[in-house]
Amino acid sequence: MKFTLSWLKQHLETDASLAEIADTLTEIGLEVEEIVDPAEALSAFTVAYVAKCEKHPDADKLQVCTVETGNGTFQVVCGAANAHAGMKGVFAPVGTYVPGIDLTLTKAKIRGVESFGMLCSERELELSDEHHGIIELSEDAEVGSPAAAALGLTDAVIDIAITPNRPDCLAVSGIARDLAAAGLGTFKDQPVAPVQGSFANPQPIALEFSAETASACPVFAGRVVKGVKNGPSPDWLQAKLKAIGLRPINALVDITNYISYDRARPLHVYDADKLSGTIKARLGETGERFEALDGKTYEVDAEACVIADDARVLGLGGIMGGEETGCTEETVNVFIESAYFDPIRTAKTGRRLNIISDARFRFERGVDPAFVVPGLELATEMVLELCGGEASEIEIAGEAPEGNSSFSFDISEVKRLSGLELAPEKIEQLLTALGFGLRGSAPVFEVSVPSWRPDVFGPADIVEEVVRLVGVANVPATPMPRVSGVAKPVLTEMQKRQRRARRLLAGRGLVEAVTWSFIPKKEAEAFGGGQASLVLDNPISSELSDMRPSLLPGLITAAQRNADRGLDDGALFELGQIYGGDQPEDQRIAASGVRFGNIGLEGSGRDWAGNAKPADVFAAKADLAALLDALGLDASNLMIVAEAPDWFHPGRSGSFKLGPKVTLGVFGEIHPLTLEALGADGPMAAFELDLGALPQPKRKGRSRSALGASDLQAVRRDFAFLVDADVPAGDLLRAARGADKALISNVGLFDVFTGKGVPEGKKSLAIEVTLQPIEKTLTDKEIDAVAEKIVAAVVKATGGELRG
Amino acid sequence: MTAATLDTLKTELLAAIDAASDLSALDEVRVASLGKKGRISELMKTLSGMAPEERKSFGQAVNALKDEIGAALEEKRGALARAAMAERLASEREDITLPVRPGPLAEGRIHPVSQVIDEITEIFADMGFSIAEGPDIETDFHNFTALNIPEEHPARQDHDTFYFGRREDGSRPVLRTHTSPVQIRTMLKEKPPLRIIAPGRVYRSDSDQTHTPMFHQVEGLVVDEETHLGHLKWVLEEFCKAFFEVDSVKMRFRASYFPFTEPSMEVDIGYAKVGDEIRIGEGDEWLEILGCGMVNPNVLRNVDLDPARYQGFAFGVGIDRLAMLKYGMPDLRAFFAADLRWLKHYGFVPLAVPTLAGGLS
DSSP, X not given: OEEEHHHHHHHEEOOOOHHHHHHHHHHTTOEEEEEEOHHHHTTTOEEEEEEEXXXXXXXXXXXXXXXXXXXXXXXXXXXXXXXXTTOEEEEEOTTOEEGGGTEEOOOEEETTEEEOSEEOOTTTTTSXXXXXXXXXXXXXXXXXXXXXXXXXXXOOEEEEEOOTTOGGGGSHHHHHHHHHHXXXXXXXXXXXXXOOOSBXXXXXXXEEOOTTTGGGSSEEEEEEEESOOOOSOXXXXXXXXXXXXXXXXXXXXXXXXXXXXXXXXXXXXXXGGGOOSOEEEEEOOTTOXXXXXXXXXXXXXXXXXXXXXXXXXXXXXTTBOBSTTSOOTTOOSEEEEEEEOOHHHHHHHHHHHTOOOHHHHHHTTOOOGGGHHHHHXXXXXXXXXXXXXXXXXOEEEEOOOOOOOOEEEETHHHHHHHOOOOXXXXXXXXXXXXXXXXXXXXXXEEEEOOTTOTTOOSHHHHHHHHHHHHOGGGSOOOOOOOSSSSOOOOOOHHHHHHHHHHHHHHHTTOEEOOOOSEEOHHHHHHTTOOOGGGBBSSOSSGGGOEEOSOSHHHHHHHHHHHHHTTOOSEEEEEEEEEESSSSGGGEEEEEEEEEESBEETTEESOOTTOOOOBOOHHHHHHHHHHHHHHXXXXXXXXXXXXXXXTTEEXXXXXXXXXXXXXXXXXXXXXXXXXXXXXXXXXXEEEEEEEGGGSOOOOOOOSSOOOOOOOOSOOXXXXXXXEEETTSOHHHHHHHHHHTOTTTEEEEEEEEEEOSTTSOXXXXXXXXXXXXXXXXXXXXXXXXHHHHHHHHHHHHHHHSXXXXX | OOHHHHHHHHHHHHHHHHXXXXXXXXXXXXXXHHSTTSHHHHHHHGGGGXXXXXXXXXXXXXHHHHHHHHHHHHHHHHHHHHHHHHHHHHHTOOOTTSOOOOOHHHHOBBOHHHXXXXXXXXXXXXXXXXXXXXXXXXXXXXXXXXXXOOXXXXXXXXXXXXXXXXXXXXXXXXXXXXXXXXXXXXXXXXXXXXXXXXXEEEEOSOOSSSOOSEEEEEEEEEEESSOXXXXXXXXXXXXXXXXXXXXXXXXXXXXXXXXXXXXXXXXXXXXXXXXTEEEETSSSEEEEEEEEEEEOHHHHHHTTOOTTTOEEEEEEEEHHXXXXXXXXXXXXGGGGSOOHHHHXXXXXXXXXXXXXXXXXX
């Protein structure tokens, strides 16, 4: 919402400075976005007299002007056809920044003739698009004086952001009322005097709605002014509109635009002679179309509120009028419309047709229903004044809707909700200044809401009015009571797991990434996703279309981008949501990581002490195992099986399971086809853990069990077994461990060997078993007995044999 | 045999020990003196033929000589062993300028967003706030209607919402446009008094240098029977001081509008720009950092709380923006690009756990 300082002062009696006004606007919720003071912006430009104007010796279209300025006489080469001796223009000396051409002037030689500055057009000063010639100032402009003043641009233009709840401040008068209530002066209330019509309205008006759709346009008022003389509006009106960026059209149209900004009352003027029969508001019909004032043709539908006559659709109610019936300089008889259009319907239609207009902006936020007729009167008054003519009586179809209902307000609400202690008189004064009606006496008032405030419904809204006018700065900051002396822990188990998982993974050298929750469809499908319920209807691009079923596609493509930049070895992880469906419980938190290139726990790439190995299934398994361990899971209770989803290498992947049905996490090398689908080079090794699948920890006491460390010497024995090549080492280790649970404290696998000495189809697994005696030292006999049990258990479980 | 003979022998043997240049030479001396046929051993053998008186005095002298030579041999052996070790060690010198790998703790990083969420959590947990969560895929009810943003409300159009396809029942899920639906979920599930923050991902269909289609917010909500605007101001001021780790901050509360709060405010924080660095708590420039207000009575009604009894405040802050202000990242888009160079530069080492006792950063 733009307005000028002088325009504001039409409605506000104030001594406040521009800066004070700006600060107050911002504080009370009318946030100042920009203030442009043209006097400041154009300070380098001055009035100059063109003493002489001769044809450029070497160019047909250029003239060489002798320009008298406040700082001496300069030679200026000028291309404007209208430059002539004896005129006064706007001069920019060398060194001036000219905004319209985004250039700082330097001394130039144009076709061999030196030029010391510039005579400017309106476009060069960014005053308008006018560029047919240079600005010609009036003869009485004083040479050397600021151009801004000579152009009548002394007024600061203020641009404020209006929140959707304040349609009343889409009027300069409304802004003035707010400022006055905030203590910045006196609001000049300017009620509109009715204009007596001298004849009956000749233009029939009708509302054609069913009872259900009547709210589309509950009231439609109009009148005809005959015998007007339309033409350019007077300078003061044009200047006002131009200052806020509106293009003057003709007096009749300019009047409606002026009232739209001055009073937030959109109006429409029709050339009455172009209307056929009754003008009516009704719903549109599919197939109807009209050419709007913006030159485009729009299709209306049965939801749109249209204005029509007996012949055709003329325009969209509350949004935009039509080209055909608009007022031109030839218009003699004008029909002025002032109506109320339903905010929701206006918004819907405006959005569907993508029409942005000042009228729509106001109607969809809610215009003052009580100002339908006064707005029409004001327009009439201005038409008569600027265009002459004779006004008919007003005709009104329908009835203006009521404003919001009154309600009871206890002033203690101000303190309850804001903590502000204010005298009842102060509250009363503030509300009255805003136009609220207060009946009764403190502490409880019956508050009636002014018709221009559709945003106020109840006590909380009143508290807001009081607080913003007093200023939130004046609300004392009040400490919240502490819930407990020492703050209690607040994180849930899941939140603690996430924190721990994050630090653990980073502690293993992985770097945390945050990647998009939505990924390309192809990638989602490659990881078991892509179902219709998780596809965005309006993705920002096809690369961000499907909710991710896994963190891995995002990490793998990120890894590849890094590799493409020359970072060949790296490790990324992410901790975030994955989506199995569109219900809240389908959203799960996963912790996943990808290692790419040559990288292990010790580091990456080549090193004099030993190069890192390519990221493989065991690197991923180690990450996942460490993660599970850090999250409190006893790995010995977990099953490790050679099963993993399709996107892993079938022979180099596996899962950690808690019982046959619950998969906690998967790990392995990424399948080459999956890498190919993602445009990634391998190998890459990855893991994914579903944090939600982990069992809740059993609540144990904080006290630890007794240590029970034995002072007796542990005994170590090595065994080598020859087993079939496909026997899992895990089976062998489990069998050995189970051979004597009391004595065997650890079983380590220290060699896996195939090759010379081992028959084809077999492998040799060598283990070290630690026996920890508890009560007494073991005798050789006892040790031999345990060894026999171990061999027997392993042979039974694996079908292998002790290697001789 | 006389004492003089023994002295001569002693001198002779000590000289031989001293002259031994390595362990084998020394051993030869030992065998020649103390060995079975060594000169001292031979002397011992002569004792048996002596008169008792003589045997006693001579025996003592020979034993003393034996001890002395034994000790000298031992000392020399130690000296030679030390010299040999020194020689070996001297040959074992390594180039200690050879680089060692820094190890995983130095390689890994925590993303700034995670780190900042941990910082925020630390601060609010101390003020008694717990951490609430909600889904990214939201219903229209939770994301809009319950928050007093009915269909066709102009505020709804400002949200640049991502939609999913319309479901058979006519509903149309959305990606949450803010963390505020967590307010609704919390109030529907738990009864006041409530103090929560809800950090998380939010989505808007918007993309340029300062906007990404996904970003992070943290929501705050307090509902009880006495919390008012003054408490809100205090909490936000305390938060900003703690988060930016400064003794004082300048904050400007401006009246504003959000459908779910009434009164509503936007909050600016004072800063100075020194070079490329933004310094919070200095200077007189203003930067908008958050929106807040008292929970709108309609929102309370929508979750079956009586607005005449219950009251409270809510706020929402951009987490990525807080991170940028505190740690100086210039471009939001880089947060989600997973560029290892950026992550290593702006990320945090795993042991840098923010705590109130140790400082947040």
